[in-house]
Amino acid sequence: MxxxxxxxxxxxxxxxxxxxxxxxxxxxxxxxxxxxxxxxxxxxxxxxxxxxxxxxARNLGLVAGFHFDSRSLRVALSDVAHRIVAEQRMPLAPDHRADAGLDRAALMLGEMVESVDAALDEVLAVGVGVPAPVDVATGTVSSLGLLRGWDGAAVPEILGARLGVPVQVDNEANLGALAEARLGAGRGCQHVLYVRVSHGVGGGLVLGGEVFRGRVGAAGEIGHVSVDEHGSVCRCGNRGCLETIVGAPALLETLRSSHGSLSLRDVIVRAAEGDPGCRRVISDAGRHLGMAVATVCNVLDPEVVVVGGELAEAGELLLEPMRAAIEACTIPAVVGPVRVVAGELGASAEVRGALAVALDQVSIAGRKQVAG
Amino acid sequence: MSAPVLSLRAVAKSYGAARALDGVDVELHRHEVLAVIGDSGAGKSTLVGVMSGNQRPDAGEIAVDDRPVTLASPAVARSHGIASVFQDLALAPNLDVVENLFLGAELTRGRLLDEVSMEKQAWELLGQLAVRVPSVRVPVGALSAAQRQGVAIARSLLGDPKVIVLDEPTASLGIRQTAEFLTLVERLRSRGLGVVVTSHSLVDVHAVADRIMVLRLGRVNGEFDASVATQEELLAAVTGVESPGNGAVRGGGAR
Amino acid sequence: MIAAFSGTWHRVRSGELGVLPVVGLLALVWLVFQAINPAFLSSDNLVNLTQQSAATGVIALGVVVLLHVGQLDLSIGAVSGLAAAITAVTSVQWGWSQGVSVLVALGVGLAVGLVYGMVHTRLGVPGFVFTLAGLLLVTGLQLRVLGPTGSINLPFETPLVYLSQRAFLAPAASWTLVALIAAGYVAARLVERSRRLRVDLPAESLGALAARCAVLVALLVGGVAYLGTNRGVGVAFAVFVALVAAVDFALRRTRWGRSVRAVGGDADAARKAGVPVRRVFVSAFVVSSTMAALGGVLATGRLAAANQGTGEVELVLTAIAAAVIGGTSLFGGRGSAWSALLGVLVVQSVSTGVLLAGGDYSMRLVVTGLVFTVAIWLDAVARRARRG
The missing domain is CATH 1.10.10.10 (Winged helix-like DNA-binding domain superfamily/Winged helix DNA-binding domain)
Known part of the structure; x- marks a missing residue:
């Protein structure tokens, strides 16, 4: 199977x-x-x-999910029963352009559909996750400079024209939050805070079972909470954002003089092998994350904090200091501090979320048809 | 930082009057993907040929782990830990997957071939690399381009090389196959290998490279840190329109 | 019905069925000639057939090995003629012991192969070109060795003549051999199966294994029993079959055999993979010439004479035809040692069959040529199917 x-x-x-x-x-x-x-x-x-x-075996009708990370693209194909029938990952160049990335995604989808002996017209809807705040109503990136090459790209138009189906675009962390709340570590919870620590740092909120997006889709952007007003300038233009301290470039830069040029994956692997420097960098990141997450918890009081993204693969090494920091900075509750767990869907969380929003589209369309 | 696992110093190679390589320096470290890009005729294939032992340079020095070596043939290169996947893949179409994987390095029991162990290891190796073949007992000639390439890469990994040299690996692949290939390169890198990839497709190699070296007319026309170099800078260096911009670690003219 | 046929046809084309098409062809040839002349399948005729096959078959076996690396040696007939001449002259005129004579003849064959191998690997000229030069050279040598009479008869009672003409395995000996072969085969299969199962590899089911062994045993027992109703299994033929089995084993189960097939498939790829390509080429030329010499020696024994006609051009073509009809590709890299046995049986059956049916020499050449043509056509089609 x-x-x-x-x-x-x-x-x-x-x-x-x-x-x-x-x-x-x-x-x-x-x-x-x-x-x-x-x-x-x-x-x-x-x-x-x-x-x-x-x-x-699949029921008639497929949906596709795309997840653009800053350095990779993940495409998944599922049937309407949310059974994933094909999944593929592709590394992308840094600062790739939106049209080039979308072009590759569409080509990839075509080949994947073919590989499961289906036709492109069986694809009913597409969900897309991007690593920047998205105005869900228009499907455009609503904050400039966070994703070079994607500023103002009209994703639904470009993809819709190529594939001829409805396209739903959202922030990747929102999608990850949705997927973990529905299918993963947050199952059964109404209020979930999802923190995504990878190349960048993002967050998504599921409140009352629904994704909470805020005014222009920027809700939950925990990576840009200011933690040091004298810190370095962030890609968003502000100073001392959380991301400038725990984002992958910051972590790798810390290690550069002692360990040379590493990738985030190298750091995780070496930490697991016991490298003290890599372990220290990850636990420090956990502490900083915990302090920022604690602020959110004080405001929203979620039932569970799910940690996703590549760095979550470091496991307890990251989570333990995070929990300690959260406990130290939140209002003590009788039932104990908020649960902090690693995501269950791993690297697929965001693309599963993209599939979920695509499926929601299909079922909404279905209901409309029945009603009409 | 540790010493380079493979280094080339002032390597030159001519074909008659044509200078294919002219004073090229290369350094490759473990855990590193070095992309070599350039137009056709820029010297990429010759450089790969020199690294893989398939071509003898006219001048220059080659060192593996700081020890000078002479790469007289692909077999010698492999004995120094440099494995290559050639653009033509160098597979015998009439032999099956197992036979090709172990060609020239067959496992034996007594004096006879140990087919059972080879077949077992073949499945394990292909599994690790997520290379899919219908069966390890089909002739390689019956496989798709991507499958053949997977077999060629798997073969290069037998014998635990330190460096793997890939010549124009994405030339004949569809997008899904390219995706699988690029993921495979990441996997090789995380295994601690030094990887050299040549390509004329900038987009593909930019996605996985740590450093990008641009060759133009047999010379190094700039070397870039892949995480900051832009496509425009790289293209300019390839075509020689402009001097390399911000991303350049080392300009061609600076030396 | 049509689908079944096209499926089978596809498998024939892609060469997937191995030697089965040749077995079918052999059966067809036998049925046709049996229908024309009921004496064809008599045990007497079949014993003759097997005995006549040995010499040409051994030469064809050399051709099979050389074809595996994609080369052809057109001088194999001349080499076999030279070997025959050397054997006859040294043993009859110079009074050497026949064993020594044969060894010297084989040594000369080996030397010729060595030279060919050198020429091919140093100059890169295709085999069929420079072996033409070799053909003239070796034929000249053969004539010189034979001397002015041009023909030397071997005494009827010498060991070589006895062995290749009148020596037959005793029933006890042949049945012991059959039992040993069958037991060895079954044991090897079972060992392989259990090793595969131990490391979780897919293995042949016991039923399929039993069926495979049963077919082998039935063929062996049937053949030996039927030939036994006449004179039995000839020593020369038994030696030939043993050689085929040995070469088959070497091609499939040794590093040398693997290298040979790789070189035939793509010599450049083999070189890049670290196969010692030059040595492989030289070894293939050596095997081919040595086999040709052995074939010449066996032919001398069978005819009890060596003359200028030994190893004429027809022998070359028959041996090559046998190898290709048996299913070994002219394009290199594909084939089986067993194709030498099956191919030579087809060719010899056609020769005897045409004669028994009242046809003459010309008729024989025409029919053999037609079968050869079909074999080449199938080979070319199979090659295209594999590439396509």
């Missing part, structure tokens, strides 16, 4: 190779799962041999 989900579609022979099971066993398992409606098989011809192509 897992093997099919990871790869979108594959033949029974491949399945045997990947899982290490005998072809006969695979064949039996596949038969059972087809009978119970989980898998779908179709005859195909790979390298001249007749073979049985195995895909996850």
């Amino acid at each position: 897992n093997a099919v989900q990871q790869r979108g579609s594959l033949t029974q022979v491949e399945l045997a190779g990947v899982t290490g099971l005998s072809p006969a066993t695979v064949s039996n398992i596949v038969k059972e799962l087809v009978a119970s409606g989980v898998l779908h098989t179709s005859p195909t011809s790979r390298s001249g041999r007749r073979a049985l192509q195995v895909t996850l």
Whole structure:
């Protein structure tokens, strides 16, 4: 099952190779799962041999989610039952341009749709997450300078023209918050604060089960909470934002003189291996994050704080100092401090959120049709 | 910072009267992706050929971990820890995936080939790199371009190289395959390898490179920190329109 | 029905079925000639057929190895003629022991291969070009060795003649061999299967394995039993089959064999992968020439004579035709040692069959040529299918 989900579609022979099971066993398992409606098989011809192509069974109708991070693009394709049928990640150049990124995303979607034996017109809606505040009503980036190359890009128009479907654009952290609240670590909670620590630092709020966006979509931008008014100038133009202290460039710069040029992933890996310098940098980041999050908690009092983004992969190393700082800076409650947990959806949280908003579009359209 | 794992000093190579490389210096560290870009005829392929032992430079020094070496053939280069994936991939189309992966480095039991161990390792290796093939027993000629490339990269990783040299890897790939390839390069980097990628597609290599070296007419026409260099600066250096701007770590004319 | 046929056709084209098409072809040839002349499938004729196949078959086996690296040696006939002449002259006129004579003849074959290998790897000239020069040279040598009479007869009772003409495996010996081969094959398969299962690799089911072994045993037992109703399995033929099995093993299970196939597939790729390409080429030329010499020695024994006609051009073409008809590609890198056995059986069956059916020499050449043409066509089609 897992093997099919990871790869979108594959033949029974491949399945045997990947899982290490005998072809006969695979064949039996596949038969059972087809009978119970989980898998779908179709005859195909790979390298001249007749073979049985195995895909996850899907209901008619697909939705796509795009997640643009500053250095990567993630595309996921799911059916209307929120079953992911294909997912793909692609590294992007720094400060790539919106039109180039969207172009690649659209091309990628085309190839992915093809890979699950579907046609592009089966895609009913698209959700897009970008790492900047978005005015959801118009779908444009509402704050200049945060995402060079994307300022003022009319994402719904560009993508809508290429794909011919409704396009819903939102801030990536909002989408991550939505996904974690609905499907991940925040399941069952009404009020969720999602903090995304990656290349940049972002945040999203789910209040009363709905994403809270604020006036122009800038709600939850915890990365730009000012923590040091004499600090360095941030890409947003202000001074001493949280991001200038715990964003990836800041962390990597701290390590540059001692460790040379590293990537955020290198830091996480080395910290896990016990490198003291990398561990220190991550725990310091946790403390700073905790202090900023505490302020939010004092204002909003969420049920849970979910930490996502690449740095969350450092686990307790980041969360432990965060909890300590939050506990020290929030009003003590009888039931104890707010829960702080790592996201369950990992790097896929934002793209899952994008799928969720796309699905919401589809079901709204469906209801309208029924009503009309 | 640690010593470069691979360094080239003042390497030159001519084909008759044409100077393909002229005094080129390269330094590559572990955990680093160096992209080499330039027009066709800029000397990219020759540079890769010199690094992979496929071509002998006329002049210059090559050192691996600060020890001078002579890369007389691809096999010698590999013995020094430099593995290459050639643009033509150098796979035998009639051999299957396992046979190609272990070609020239077969596992044996006694004097006979150990097919079982090779097949097992092949699946593991391809799995680690997330390279998908229908079966490891199909002839490589029957695979798609991306699958073949995955096999070629997997092969280069056998024998734990320190450096992997990739020549025009995205030339024949679709976008999804390119995405998979770029992710693969990131994975190689995080394994601690030094990676050299040549390409004429700026966008692709810019996404994964730490440093970008621009070759023009056989000379280094600028070296850039990939995280700050802009596409415009890089293009200018490739075409030689303007002197390199802010992102340049090292200008061609400065030396 | 049509779908089934086109499926099969596709698999024939892509070369996926291995030697099966040739087995089918052999069966077809046998059925046709049996229908024309009921004596064709008599055990007597089949024993003759196997005995006649040995010499040409050994030469074809050398061709198979050389074709694997994508090369052709047109002088194999001349080399076999030279080997025959050396064997005859040294043992009859100079009075050497026949064992020594044969070894010297094989040594000369080996030396010729070594020279060819050097020429090919140093000058990069395709084999079929410089072996033409070799053909003239070696033929000249053969004539010089044979001397003015141009023909030397070997005494009927010498060991070589006895071994290649009249020596047959005793029933006990042949059945012991059959039992050993079958047991060895089954054991090897079972060991491989259990090793694969131990490391979680897909393995052949026991049923398929049993079926495979049953087919092998049935072929062996059937063949030995039927030939046994006449004179039995000839020593020369048994040696030939053993050689085929040995070469097959070397091609599939040793690093040398892997290198040979890689070089035939893409020599440049093999070089970049670290295969010692030059050595592989030289070894293939050596195997080919040595096999040709051995084939010449066996032919001398069978004819009890060496003359100027030994190793004539027809022998070259028959051996190459046999290899290609057996399914070894002219384009290199693909084939099987067994194609030498099956191919030579087809070619010899056509020769004897045409004669038994009342046709003459010209008829024989025409039919063999037609079968050869079909084989080349299939080979070219298969190559295109693999590329396409």
